[in-house]
Structure formats: structure tokens, C-alpha cells
Amino acid sequence: MATTVITGRDISLSFTGGTDIEAQATSAILTKTNVRETYQTLDGEAYKTVNLEGTFALEMLADWGKANSVCEALWTAAETAPDTDISVTLTAATGAQFVFPIMPEFPTAGGAGTDAQTVSFTFKVSKGAVVETFN
Amino acid sequence: MPASTILSDIRQPLATALSGVAANVYAYVPEAPQVPFCVTVPDSPYLELQTINKSTLHTKINLVISVAVAYNSNPASLDNLEQLIMSVLAVIPVGYTIESVEKPTVTQVGPSNVLVSDVRVSTYYTQTT
Numbered sequence: 731m732a733t734t735v736i737t738g739r740d741i742s743l744s745f746t747g748g749t750d751i752e753a754q755a756t757s758a759i760l761t762k763t764n765v766r767e768t769y770q771t772l773d774g775e776a777y778k779t780v781n782l783e784g785t786f787a788l789e790m791l792a793d794w795g796k797a798n799s800v801c802e803a804l805w806t807a808a809e810t811a812p813d814t815d816i817s818v819t820l821t822a823a824t825g826a827q828f829v830f831p832i833m834p835e836f837p838t839a840g841g842a843g844t845d846a847q848t849v850s851f852t853f854k855v856s857k858g859a860v861v862e863t864f865n
Numbered sequence: 866m867p868a869s870t871i872l873s874d875i876r877q878p879l880a881t882a883l884s885g886v887a888a889n890v891y892a893y894v895p896e897a898p899q900v901p902f903c904v905t906v907p908d909s910p911y912l913e914l915q916t917i918n919k920s921t922l923h924t925k926i927n928l929v930i931s932v933a934v935a936y937n938s939n940p941a942s943l944d945n946l947e948q949l950i951m952s953v954l955a956v957i958p959v960g961y962t963i964e965s966v967e968k969p970t971v972t973q974v975g976p977s978n979v980l981v982s983d984v985r986v987s988t989y990y991t992q993t994t
Contacts, residue, residue, distance in 0.1 A: 738917045739914060739917060739918060739919040740918075740919070741917040741918055742917075742918050742920065743917060743918065752916065752917060752918040752920070752921065752923070753916065753921070753923050753991050754916065755916055755917050755918075756915050756916055756917065757917070758917055791916075791989065844962055844963040844964070845962065846962050846989075
């Protein structure tokens with residue numbers, strides 16, 4: 731059977747609000763983790779998952795000043811509704827879609843010398859609530 | 866046919882921005898350029914896919930602006946080239962990243978020698994339909 735290889739170019743990504751994130755994003759990584767307690771019992775180790783957490787790491791080219799700017803939309807959201815979720819849809823490849831809420835963060839502004847201005851985020855996924863659709 | 870092309874969205878705007886410098890500006894390689902001149906040509910690698918997704922083509926484009934002056938007297942030619950490079954760097958438009966300026970070399974163009982230096986720039990292009 732042929733080996734499956736998917737790349738970052740197989741990803742599709744959208745935010746609520748419809749800003750053109752795909753033209754700017756250079757990396758998008760969703761991480762969901764089990765917060766697992768470990769207990770040392772007389773029978774050995776026992777485990778209990780007590781919580782779910784998630785983060786969404788996004789790296790992008792800054793787009794300040796552009797129509798439908800992602801940076802400006804996130805800045806406004808972080809300022810006016812910091813505790814209101816933004817829904818993100820990430821499709822890793824056809825047939826594997828993840829929908830999750832993130833809390834808005836302020837983007838950084840500025841850059842170095844002649845380099846392209848970039849912005850890196852690590853968003854918290856609210857309650858680790860990732861809804862996956864595999865088909 | 867796409868609504869935009871690399872020539873119309875990237876190379877021609879760069880050539881237009883450069884039109885204010887005291888040199889002949891070309892958005893392509895002419896057969897017989899007149900010195901002093903600036904020619905915008907592809908660098909290597911030319912196109913680099915750096916953004917996610919492939920429903921639309923987003924790519925980093927690397928270009929070289931070859932800046933050349935007549936090579937008659939070495940001190941004067943170098944001074945002329947340095948002044949032309951500085952004027953080119955001053956007018957490169959927003960959205961283009963200046964990567965580096967390469968050392969001057971003597972190159973034969975047609976029957977005459979010219980002193981050439983390459984200004985490496987890059988920018989990002991999104992294909993629209």
C-alpha cells in the first residue's frame with residue numbers, strides 16, 4: 731500500500747469573520763492533550779485523565795493595513811471581546827476536519843531590518859473543545 | 866486566464882517604482898540594454914511555496930535587480946554604481962524585502978563592459994482568478 735504523505739499545503743484554515751488567513755499563514759498546528767494524573771499504588775502506577783487542554787500555534791506573515799486584515803481583526807477581537815471565542819476550522823487533509831474555539835490574543839507589531847514582518851500566536855483552545863470529523 | 870500574473874502584479878510594479886532612478890529600467894531582459902540600467906530578473910530559487918493550503922497559489926518570489934553602469938574608469942564606475950544602488954534601494958516599494966546586495970562584477974554586454982551588482986529582493990504573490 732502506498733505511503734500517505736500530507737504537507738502543510740494540504741491544510742485549509744478559516745476563522746469566523748472570513749478574514750483571508752490562508753494567504754498569510756505559514757504554519758498552523760493544533761495540539762490537544764490529555765491532562766493525566768499518575769498515582770503510585772501498591773499495584774503499580776494508575777492513571778486518570780482529569781482534563782483536556784488544547785493550543786493552536788499559528789505563524790503568519792503580518793498583514794497590517796490590508797483589507798480584511800487578520801492582524802487587525804484579531805487585535806480588535808482581543809481588545810473588545812477578549813473572553814469571547816473565535817471559531818476556527820482546520821482541515822489537515824481531505825476527510826480530517828477539526829473545529830475548535832480559541833480565545834483571541836493580541837498580535838505583535840513590528841519587525842527587524844529588511845525581514846518580512848511575521849506574527850506568531852499560541853492560542854488557547856477553550857476547554858480543549860475540539861470537534862473532529864473523520865471520514 | 867488568471868486575473869493577475871507575476872509580470873503584472875510583481876515585476877512590472879517593481880520596474881515602475883524603479884522608473885524614477887537615473888537609469889534605463891527593464892522588467893525583462895532586453896537584447897541590448899543601454900547603460901546605466903536596472904533589469905529585474907528571477908533569482909534562484911525563483912518561487913518558494915511557504916504558506917499553507919493549495920486551493921490558491923501563495924508563493925514567495927525571489928528576484929534580482931541587476932544594476933549596471935558603464936565600466937570606463939574603475940573608481941568612477943564604482944562610485945556611479947554605488948549611487949545607483951542607493952537610489953534603487955530607496956525606491957523599492959512596500960511589500961518587497963531587500964535580501965542583499967552582491968559584490969560588483971565586470972560583465973560584457975554586447976561590445977562593451979559594464980559594472981554590475983545584483984540586488985536580491987523577495988516578495989509574496991497570491992494567484993487570483
